[in-house]
Amino acid sequence: MKSGSNLEKVLEAGHFAVTAEIGPPKSGSARVIEAHGEEIGHAADAFNVTDHQTGVVRLCSLAACAILRRMGLDAVMQMLCRDANRIRLQGDILGAVALDIKNVLCLSGDHVKFGNHPEAKGVFDIDSVQLVRAVKDMRDERKFICGEEVAGEVPLFIGAVENPYADPFEFRTARLAKKVEAGADFIQTQAVYDVPKFRRWMEEVCEAGLDRKVHILAGIIPVKSVGMARYMKKYVSGVEVPDEMITRLEGAKDVKEEGIRMILEIIEQVMDIPGVHGIHVQAVGWEEIVPEIMERAGLLPRPVI
């Protein structure tokens, strides 16, 4: 075991894993995090907490993950190259270890332009591939980026992200391979709506043999309303929402229920795609729906290892 995290155990045991995202508040309220944990803690194997997602200041991932750990839940700390240089990032990795956080997810971070401080300077001292490598070297070589020794263990399960819908499409698998080579243990993807395109990408991934080196968790974002679907199609870069999905929601009497059914169909389809080892559910601002979706998808109860 690299980290002994629940997520790692579930994946290594060959179960279909479920991670769920928790959005932190714009306050220092531990209670908000705890309430999410209480509500959906039984419905996934590990819980990502976003870190200033879309460039909006919120309670940081490190602290929120520590709160989840206190509750006995497995947490995935998200780290961004946008907001910190290599010194801060490596220090936060040690902080995560100190607080018994066992999974990290390494991202570049959305551009500050989309956030609530668009005038901020993006750091990008290192990029996400390099951050993955840095965590791996801290864990496996006990070395900081500078080469100095880390005076202790860094048992972390290392995650990265990939967007199968972004361009250049033919470079996406090569980029994933780079993250795997850098040291990623698991990958959480951008939201899957266009299943055929995702399947094509997964075929490439399997052809390259990457499915045997890394656990791929397909991104799932439940759609609550027609407006949300339209918004995602128009404004969320690299998310492809097929028109027929929007038409289907528009024609529905109970939009929420139709949205859930649609998501369940997507989950069912991705579960059948070779190489997919789990799903990552990002119910942005709608965390409470996760148990119902998991129940109806036949993914509850979660395995206890």
Added chain:
Amino acid sequence: MKSITQRKGIEEIEAMLGSARRVAIAGCGTCPFMAGTGGPKEVVELARTLEERSVERAWSTVLPVACEPLAPEAQKEFSSLLEGAEAVLVAACSLGVRMVADQVVLPVLPALNTLFIGREAEPGFFVEECAQCGDCVLGEYGGICPIVHCAKGLFNGPCGGSVGGKCEVDPNLPCGWQLIYDRMKALGRAEELARIRPYKDWSKSLSGGARRMRVPVPPPKEPEGK
């Protein structure tokens, strides 16, 4: 090299001028002339605008190359031009502002913002090409700099926001990584992009105070006939 500049808003210029009523304006005959920000036409226009709006008197000149020291004759001429001025507005890039500031004991203020070092990709269209990072990586990326052309300055490939060849930051902005990928593919070198690029050494860049460099200077020529 071209220093690409843009004129500051008139309100900002007036705020910098403060109580100065008599203002000399110095343009520059090289890059700002080409960018239409500090040539003869622009400095005259700026003087007129200021006189119409706020100052008592504004007059102007255009230095041939504002970032180079003035020859002794030109220096004299420039000094006499500044007589009676309470402030000097320099319509040149930051180098020009600094050069003028070194030569006069008056408030020297920038009329322009220095945007970037760029090239004129097509007539009248300037594109940034260099972040002056001190450790050129163009050789690895088919001549396209990822620090400048990627909005996040990523070294190992495009982020998830590259769609249809455009950057998520601005639908009119080409994705730098699409440019790099296309170029490397055309060169038959796309596979090189699969290599993990190691951490960048930023110590050669903007983090150690003003960078300085000395080069050997040839001694002045002996006067002929001796």
